Structures are given as C-alpha cells and as structure tokens.
Amino acid sequence: MTRAADTTRRKPDWVVLACCLFLTVFGWLNIYSASCVDDVQVFEWGTRYGMQLIWIAVSAVISLLILHVIPTNFYPTFARETYILMALLLIATIIVGADIKGSHSWLVLGPIRLQPAEFSKITTALALAALMETYDFRFDKPRSALQGFGVMLAPVLLILLQHETGLALVYLGFLLCFYREGMSGQVILAGFIAIGLFILTLVASPHVALTVMAAIAVIFAAGRSHFPGKVLLYGAGIVLFMWLLPLLWKWRWFAQGPGNLSPATWIAILATPLSLFFAIRLLIVRHKRYIANALLAFLFGAAVVFSADWAMSHLKEHQRLRVESLLGLRDDPTGVGYNVHQSKIAIGSGGFAGKGFLDGTQTRMNFVPEQTTDFIFCTVGEEWGFLGSLAILAAFLILIIRIYNRAEQQKSRFNRIYGYCLASCLLMHVTINIGMTIGLMPVIGIPLPFVSYGGSSMLAFSIMTAIWLRLDMENR
Amino acid sequence: MDVRDRKSVLVLAVCIIFAILAGWLFYLQVINTRYRVIAENNALKYEIRYPARGLLKDRNGNILVGNRIVYDIMVTPRDMPPFDTVEFCTIFGLDTAFMHAKFREYRLYRSRIGYQTLTLLKQVPAEQYHVFAEKSFMFPGFSATPRTTRTYPYQAAGNLVGYLSEVDAAFIRDHPEYRSGDYSGRTGMEEAYEMQLRGEKGYSIYLRDVHNRVREHYMNGKYDLQAVAGEDITMTIDGDLQAYGEKLMNRKVGSVVAIEPSTGEILAMVSSPGIKTEQLAEIGRYYDQIMKDPYRPMFNRAAMSPQPPGSVFKLVNGLIGLQEGVFTPNTYYPCNSGYSVGKLKVGCHGHSSPLDLDHALMTSCNSYFCYVFRAIIDNPKYGSTQEGFAHWKQYVESFGFGHKLGTDIPGEQGGTLPSAERYDRMHGKNRWRSLSIISLSIGQGEIGCTPLHLANLAATVANRGYYYIPHIRKSTPESPIDSRYMKRQYTMVDTSLFCEVIEGMRLAVHGGPEATARSVAIPGITMCGKTGTAQNPHGDEHSVFICFAPKDNPQIAVAAYVENAGFGSAWAAPIASLMVERYLNGKVERKDLEQRISSTSLLHKVRVRRR
Numbered sequence A: 001m002t003r004a005a006d007t008t009r010r011k012p013d014w015v016v017l018a019c020c021l022f023l024t025v026f027g028w029l030n031i032y033s034a035s036c037v038d039d040v041q042v043f044e045w046g047t048r049y050g051m052q053l054i055w056i057a058v059s060a061v062i063s064l065l066i067l068h069v070i071p072t073n074f075y076p077t078f079a080r081e082t083y084i085l086m087a088l089l090l091i092a093t094i095i096v097g098a099d100i101k102g103s104h105s106w107l108v109l110g111p112i113r114l115q116p117a118e119f120s121k122i123t124t125a126l127a128l129a130a131l132m133e134t135y136d137f138r139f140d141k142p143r144s145a146l147q148g149f150g151v152m153l154a155p156v157l158l159i160l161l162q163h164e165t166g167l168a169l170v171y172l173g174f175l176l177c178f179y180r181e182g183m184s185g186q187v188i189l190a191g192f193i194a195i196g197l198f199i200l201t202l203v204a205s206p207h208v209a210l211t212v213m214a215a216i217a218v219i220f221a222a223g224r225s226h227f228p229g230k231v232l233l234y235g236a237g238i239v240l241f242m243w244l245l246p247l248l249w250k251w252r253w254f255a256q257g258p259g260n261l262s263p264a265t266w267i268a269i270l271a272t273p274l275s276l277f278f279a280i281r282l283l284i285v286r287h288k289r290y291i292a293n294a295l296l297a298f299l300f301g302a303a304v305v306f307s308a309d310w311a312m313s314h315l316k317e318h319q320r321l322r323v324e325s326l327l328g329l330r331d332d333p334t335g336v337g338y339n340v341h342q343s344k345i346a347i348g349s350g351g352f353a354g355k356g357f358l359d360g361t362q363t364r365m366n367f368v369p370e371q372t373t374d375f376i377f378c379t380v381g382e383e384w385g386f387l388g389s390l391a392i393l394a395a396f397l398i399l400i401i402r403i404y405n406r407a408e409q410q411k412s413r414f415n416r417i418y419g420y421c422l423a424s425c426l427l428m429h430v431t432i433n434i435g436m437t438i439g440l441m442p443v444i445g446i447p448l449p450f451v452s453y454g455g456s457s458m459l460a461f462s463i464m465t466a467i468w469l470r471l472d473m474e475n476r
Numbered sequence B: 001m002d003v004r005d006r007k008s009v010l011v012l013a014v015c016i017i018f019a020i021l022a023g024w025l026f027y028l029q030v031i032n033t034r035y036r037v038i039a040e041n042n043a044l045k046y047e048i049r050y051p052a053r054g055l056l057k058d059r060n061g062n063i064l065v066g067n068r069i070v071y072d073i074m075v076t077p078r079d080m081p082p083f084d085t086v087e088f089c090t091i092f093g094l095d096t097a098f099m100h101a102k103f104r105e106y107r108l109y110r111s112r113i114g115y116q117t118l119t120l121l122k123q124v125p126a127e128q129y130h131v132f133a134e135k136s137f138m139f140p141g142f143s144a145t146p147r148t149t150r151t152y153p154y155q156a157a158g159n160l161v162g163y164l165s166e167v168d169a170a171f172i173r174d175h176p177e178y179r180s181g182d183y184s185g186r187t188g189m190e191e192a193y194e195m196q197l198r199g200e201k202g203y204s205i206y207l208r209d210v211h212n213r214v215r216e217h218y219m220n221g222k223y224d225l226q227a228v229a230g231e232d233i234t235m236t237i238d239g240d241l242q243a244y245g246e247k248l249m250n251r252k253v254g255s256v257v258a259i260e261p262s263t264g265e266i267l268a269m270v271s272s273p274g275i276k277t278e279q280l281a282e283i284g285r286y287y288d289q290i291m292k293d294p295y296r297p298m299f300n301r302a303a304m305s306p307q308p309p310g311s312v313f314k315l316v317n318g319l320i321g322l323q324e325g326v327f328t329p330n331t332y333y334p335c336n337s338g339y340s341v342g343k344l345k346v347g348c349h350g351h352s353s354p355l356d357l358d359h360a361l362m363t364s365c366n367s368y369f370c371y372v373f374r375a376i377i378d379n380p381k382y383g384s385t386q387e388g389f390a391h392w393k394q395y396v397e398s399f400g401f402g403h404k405l406g407t408d409i410p411g412e413q414g415g416t417l418p419s420a421e422r423y424d425r426m427h428g429k430n431r432w433r434s435l436s437i438i439s440l441s442i443g444q445g446e447i448g449c450t451p452l453h454l455a456n457l458a459a460t461v462a463n464r465g466y467y468y469i470p471h472i473r474k475s476t477p478e479s480p481i482d483s484r485y486m487k488r489q490y491t492m493v494d495t496s497l498f499c500e501v502i503e504g505m506r507l508a509v510h511g512g513p514e515a516t517a518r519s520v521a522i523p524g525i526t527m528c529g530k531t532g533t534a535q536n537p538h539g540d541e542h543s544v545f546i547c548f549a550p551k552d553n554p555q556i557a558v559a560a561y562v563e564n565a566g567f568g569s570a571w572a573a574p575i576a577s578l579m580v581e582r583y584l585n586g587k588v589e590r591k592d593l594e595q596r597i598s599s600t601s602l603l604h605k606v607r608v609r610r611r
Helices: A002-009 A014-035 A048-068 A074-096 A116-133 A142-161 A165-180 A185-203 A206-224 A228-248 A251-255 A263-284 A288-314 A317-326 A338-349 A376-408 A413-437 A455-475 B003-031 B034-043 B085-092 B096-108 B126-134 B169-174 B188-192 B239-248 B277-281 B283-292 B310-324 B357-363 B366-377 B385-398 B420-427 B434-442 B451-462 B495-510 B572-585 B591-599
Strands: A098-100 A103-109 A112-114 B044-049 B063-075 B118-125 B142-151 B164-166 B183-185 B202-208 B214-217 B254-260 B265-272 B338-341 B344-347 B528-534 B542-549 B556-562
Touching: A014 A048, A014 A376, A014 A455, A048 A455, A074 A103, A074 A116, A074 A142, A074 A413, A103 A116, A112 A116, A112 A455, A116 A142, A116 A165, A116 A413, A116 A455, A142 A165, A165 A185, A165 A413, A165 B003, A185 A206, A338 A376, A338 A413, A338 B003, A338 B034, A376 A413, A376 B003, A413 A455, A413 B003, B063 B126, B085 B096, B085 B126, B118 B126, B118 B142, B126 B142, B142 B277, B164 B283, B183 B188, B239 B254, B239 B265, B239 B572, B239 B591, B254 B451, B254 B572, B277 B283, B310 B357, B310 B366, B310 B385, B310 B434, B310 B451, B310 B495, B310 B528, B310 B542, B338 B366, B344 B366, B344 B434, B357 B366, B357 B495, B366 B385, B366 B434, B385 B420, B385 B434, B420 B434, B451 B495, B451 B542, B451 B556, B495 B528, B528 B572, B542 B572, B556 B572, B572 B591
Parallel strands: none
Antiparallel strands: A098 A103, A103 A112, B044 B202, B063 B118, B063 B142, B164 B183, B202 B214, B254 B265, B254 B556, B338 B344, B528 B542, B542 B556
16 A cells, blocks of 8 residues: 555656657647648648657557556566567567568557557566566576577567568667676677678678778777787788788679679688688687687678678668668669658758748648658758757757666666666667658658657657556566 | 666767767758758749730831730640540541540650640630630639730831741750740741740749648749730831832742832842741741741842842942043943953844933943953953952942842841952953953952842932941830941942943933833832843842932932842842832832733743752
C-alpha cells in the first residue's frame, strides 16, 4: 500500500515530459502545415493532422494509464512473455500483413493500421533489461553475450523479413546499452571501421580501403609497441608497397575492381603484404595474443572490403541506389536522389529564421515526398528555419542526455538498462532521420519520434517513454 | 576504464553527433544560399504575358503591319476525358486522323507529360476560337491562350517589312533573352527594329506544386510584371504608292524605287516577284515553297541586285565631263549610227547629228558620250589613262556608286565599280586605254549598281547636286533617326552644272519626236527622265528608267528596272511615270496604260534556274 501511496505523491520527471510535449505539439503544427489545404478552412478529422490529433489523444490516455494505473513490477515480471508475444505478432504480420509499398509490416484492423515493429522496440528493451538484470549476466561470458545478442537480433531478423530495413537498423542502438553494461568497446569500434571501410571501398576502390586499413593497423601497432618509430617506418614501407603493387601487377586489374579478378589472384595479391606485415609484427612485439588479434582484425577488414561489392550487388535495388546516391557515386536529383535533393532544398531555403508557419513553398506544394512522415523535418527546416531545427535538436539532446543521466542514478539495474535502451533508441531515430533529410545518411525510412505523422510511432514512443517515467518515478 | 565512465563516453558521443547535425544544418540553412534560389525556381511558376508587338506605319500614319489576336489551343492531356472528337475537328477544320495521332502521342508519353499543358494548335483565328469558346464545356482539359499575329492591311511591302518566326535553338543560344516559343523578326523591318518592336514581356507568378499543377496566384499578383507593348515604327513608305508599284510590277522581274529627293525618304521600294503578305503571316507553312520559287521572292532586288545601269549612267559621265571642263553643253559631237575607232564600234540608233549635250541626252546618243568619256579619261592634265580613270572613279563614287549607301535597309548591297587593278588583270599592266573601257561611257561593262543607286542618282540630279542617304524609317519626335540621314551628301560636281543635264532629261520626256521617253509624259506635270536599255548576258535587254518630277521643286524621284523587258521606254518608263502620276496626283488618268502594264506578264522572258 505504501507503494501505491508513493506513486500518487511523486511526480514524473518534468524535463523528459516537457521535451516530449514540446516535440509532440511542434510536430503536430508541422504536420498541419504540410497536410492542410488552403481553400478548406474548416478543421477536418479525416486529414493527416486530424488523425494525428486523435493518435496524440490516444497516446496521452495510454501514457496516463501507464503512469498511474499499471503497477511497476508488471514490466520485469512479464518482460519475457510480452517479448515472446511480440515475436509471434511479428511472425503473424509477415504472414497476414498487408503489402504496403513493398513492406509487410502493417497489421490492418478495420480503419486502424499498426506497425508491430514499432512496438517490438518496447518489448525488446524490457526483455533485454530483464535478461541483463540477472546477477550472473556478464558480457565477458560467451553464454551471456550470446543471450544478449540473441534477444536483440531475433526481432531484427523478423523485421528484416518484413522488409523494414530502417526499423531493424534502429535495434543496433541497443549496442550502446550493451556497451554501458560491459560489452567491449571494440565491437562498436569494429562496426565503425567496417562502415568506414565499406564506404571507402565503394567511393574509392578496394585497394585504397586496404591501404588505409593497413595504415590504421600500423599506427595502432606503433601505439602499443616499444619501438614506435621502427613500426612506423616499416608501416610506411608496407603502405608504399601496397601502392606500388598495382604497378608491379597489371594496373588494370586493380582499377577494374575485385569483380573482374579471380579469388585466387586476390589471395595472391593479399598474401604478400599480409605476410610481410605479420612478419614485422612478430619481430617487434613478441606477444602472440597481439598477433592473433591483429590477424583477426585484418581478416575482418579484408572481409568487409571484399564483401562491399558483393553486398552492393545483393542489396535491394532501391537500397543500393540510396547508398550510392548518398556517397555521391550517382548524381541523379530527379531519380533516386530526388527525395534528398528536394529535402535539402526545402531545408536550405528556410534560412535562419524560416519562411514562417504555413508559408513554406516547398513543403506546402508537395515537393518533398513523405513530408508528413519520414521527411517532416523538412517542414520544420523550411518554415521555422535554423532556429526551429535547432529547437528540435535541442529538445532531443536534452531528452537523451537527461535519460542517460537519470538511468545512471537508478537503484535497480533493470531500470538503468531500460533507460539506456530508450535513450539509445531515440538517438538512433533522430540521427538517422535528421541525417537522412539533410543528406548525411542514406534514405532510411524511419520516423522522427513524437514529431512524424504516424499512429504506431507516436503510440510506441509514448508508451516507451511513459514506462520509463513510471520506472523513474518509482525509483525515488 | 571503469564501466561507470562509459556513460560519459556515450554522452560525449551524443553531443558530437548532435554537433555534426547542427553544424551541417547551419551550413545548409544559413551559410549556403544556393538552395533558396532553387526553391524559388521549384515552386514559382512564371506565366509569360506577351506584349503586343509594335505596329509598322507608313509615312501618313496608316498601318502597314498590324496585329490580330489569334489563339493557341492548349491541352492538358491529364485532364482530358473522352470527348466528341468529330465536333472538335469540325470547329477547327481538322482531320480526325490528326487528333488520333495526337492522342496516341499523349498516351505514349503520358508519364513524361504528367500535368503539363501542351500546345495543340497554333494561331487559330478568332472566328474559330469563338465557336470553340461557346462549346468549350464539351472539351474539358482544353484551353486557349491569346497571342498576336501580324496583319497586312495594304497587302504590300512584304520584302521590306519582313517576317517573324518562332526562335530556334541556335537563335536562343545567341540571344538568351528569348525563350522557346517566342517570335522574332527574321528579315526586313521586323528584324532591323526587333528591339523596339518586340516590347517587354511581363509575367504573372503562380505557385505550383510538385505535379506542376498551378495552385494559386502568388501574393495576389503583387510581384507580377505587366507586359510593355512594343514601340510603333513609322516608315517612310507610302502605303498606297507601294501597293500601286507592286500592282504595276505584277508578273515582272525587277524593281521600282521611289525617293523623296528633299529628304531621302524612300516612298516605295518594290521588288518583284516579292513575298506575298498572306504568306508572310504564316511563313512556316510557305517557307519551303518560297525558297523553291525560281524567281526568288525573298530576294530584295531593289537593294541587293547590282545590274548594269545602261544609258541612265550617261548623266553621270556628262556631269563629270562638264565639271572637268573637257566639253561644254554647247559642244557638238557627230554620230554616224555609232562611234567607230578602227575595228571598235559602239552602235547607236538613228537620230539627227551632230548633237549638243541636251539633245544627246534626249535621244540617248551613244557616240556623244563615247567622246565625252574618252575626253575625261584621256584628259592631258592627268598624263595617263590610269590617272584619268582614277579621277573618273572618284567622281562616280561621289554619286554613291560602287559602295553601300549606308541605308537602313537590311542586306543592302554596294554594287561594283571596276578598279584599275581589274583592268590590269584583263589587259596587262597599264596596257589599257580609254577605248578598252569605252563601255563604261554608256553604263555597260564592269559596272553594277542597284536600282536603289539609280533612284538615288535621280534624287541627286533632282536636288541639283546632293542626296540624302535613302532610308525607310521615318524620323518622329519620339524616336529620331540617325543624324547621318539628315546630312546632305554632295557630289564632286558643281551644283550649277546640273541644270544642263536636267534640261536634257526634260527633253527626253517632253522633247518631241526624237525624245526617248516621249510616250510617258504626264499631262500637266513637267517630268525629267532618262531611259536606259542595259545589255546583259542573260537574255533581252533590261528596261531601265529614272526620273523625277516636277522639274522644279521635285517631289519624287523614281528608278524602275525591269529585267529582260527590252527598251527602257517600253516598260520601265511607263511604270515609273505611272508611279509619279499616282504620287503627285493621287490618281491615275491613263487607265489604258495602267491596265496594259499591270496585266502583262514578262516572266517568260527571264531565264531562271530551277531550285
């Protein structure tokens, strides 16, 4: 009983609440601007802004229920069950889900369309919290690590099967939570290096990527070696050698890329610097663990480099084009790059203070596709200018850092893990979504939390945040 | 590293990510201005308002070239439901096959066309448009845009006013202020005064959406620009006289040029056969036909076709001789049916002999001017033939021959005068004598001048020694013409000497039975004239006549040049005479002559090459 009395007395974290409310209201204004029609002066419920208002109301009611009715211990207790139920729902969606723009992620219930993948973030976060909360869960134990990755990747797999690559990508955000809970930072570093090499391979050539990788490895080794000067000297030699190699071989082979060479040729080409590299390493650092690690790292890098072309040819056509467009390999403002080009025009034309509410020519005239959902940030950028963009960014920054800070203060490990999952999830959404609209990221269709039009997204983020607020409230 | 510090790492990472996003947004929105420009081009649709093109008026303020509203019929295929095609075709007099071909085209390119509005028919006359407008409810998706096209009330002066045509890609490249679909003057006055005539286009700004659909008038037209109508141009042409000249020259090859001597204003400039004005308005349709016409109607003979002047050139030689003092008006030279030296003989026709200057001009005696010409060239004070020739040439050039007069007529040609070098090439260095070039004495040989030169000669004589550079744009207080058209251009011959040849020219018309142009005297008007019959390698002689009238205070100087027509007195003289009568009297009494001249075709006498 004392617990119940506590809840009524305590107030939810007003900073998080204020940020969410600001984003929701500001978001709705922009949806109104992007979807209202001039000559119709009356408020219409059937329009997007009308629908969104309904969704906001529904989200508010459910959030209030979570904040004041559902007991806190419901979440750790039923985390496993909700997770499994959600997995079943995801599977069901793949089978019975309506085909909307090539994606099988929608459940149609009469007039309502829901996207279970959005809600699956909540259950996954809860399940991860429940799993990692246990006393003997440690990331340096392979069993624990496998379990953690398993819980994270299972919904990813199902969502990929639904052809919602964007939403699946968001789950990588949980890696940040793993990192906080003790996972080696090298996993994330490896991820970044992989992305870097991938881009380098596509933009320049496999040869350049390999050379850069070798250079990084040498610098890394030099940092740990007792004779950094020597390592750097040898390293320089290797890099030089790798640049001279194409001259020794026929230049054409390299220039044409890996596709035109037989695997045997590549192994031969690679073997030379590789063996040289490790021979030198062996001479300098007489430590076997380093050798194994370095070998692994190099093989990983090489695998990334050579899988880049393979991956590009096996990605879905539209995804490959988006990546190529982002990397500037394809200049095509009326084709694949159209969205981003128009989006940049809209945002760029906003200037410092914007064109004013309802006065954006680009968004109002439908130049930007998906402008109420994934590209809602264009409307913000055009009508509210740099100031409006900055307000949105600031709200998200405060929200995320506030949650990180409060999570760190939680008594229960469950609460902390959940908080990290929520903040990381928000971070992924914001980075990818805004990055996409301003051309820093490939076009990955995920909504901007609280701002974009969409019932599922609105509801899912409201629920997820409300659960956090409730957990946070209880902690005190 | 303590696991608890990892929060700081994450917070730092978050801050870096947001800093990158904010920085890039700052660049896009505040530093870079490129996207603002693109956005305007994207969303604002400028709809062009076409100005009315300036009118071309004649010297009396009558409209030579006017405007008429026509309509371009536009269609938005996307908004076009099935409709009564037969009715549509009946209104515009189209073949249903044409419409079906269009439908196929629109279907084939529907994705590229989208919401665009395309031009279906160009320059539909107002009568058809009104029928269409009445029934337009039957044809949703169709609309009409008014445009102006040219009309020609006098149906004359086609070659002078020129035509308009839609600009092509090459033209736009050189003149970036034009857009596809604009018209510009391509020949004649339309081209020469394009800048003044075209006016300034205006525009209305509309907001459009991504499908190119126009949504609303931007800021209620606050930033719209009104079109500025083109400036009217007043020409020196007399519309009546021009039309009359064209009527007289009907089915003859040649030209007539009439100049007001006291100003240099060109009253009429006929080149025949010329472009018919009904073809001008729709040049696109007739262009091939015009280009294939063996008589080259596009060619403005009056200013572009150098021909031997024939006997009218005797005036010039006579004046030079008088100025040089190699003979006097009372010097008599004999004529024995021609002028013979050794084997050389310049033939002449039967008339009394010997003659003084006036009567030599009256009868157009060849021998007389052979004597005069030789006296000029072999003048002992110059020492050599070549030196004498050089002086003669200077005199001739002072009359405007051998070079462009500098008129404002597009494509004016300068004609030719032989140079000493040319004779050196023909005969060997300094191996030619006055006899070698004796043809020049009677306006034959290596000399070519345009009918405009000849009219200018008539005007020069009428003015007693000077001319104004002929021009076709009349000076108005609002837009005065270049001052060079106001300056008297004196010849090297003293003005007092002109009276002698004027008397000869008067006699040529009014001098009795031996006068060459006695048949074209106009009752009540003292006219001075000189016939010419220019031999040429193409067929019969060209018929040439220049004249001015009245003798005192001349109002009009005319040159007529009818190719391969025979004697000057047979065709050129009556035509010039009728022009003078029409201009001075406003009407023509000699109906029989007029009827005979205008109804006779001389086309068959001209040898042409099929094109």
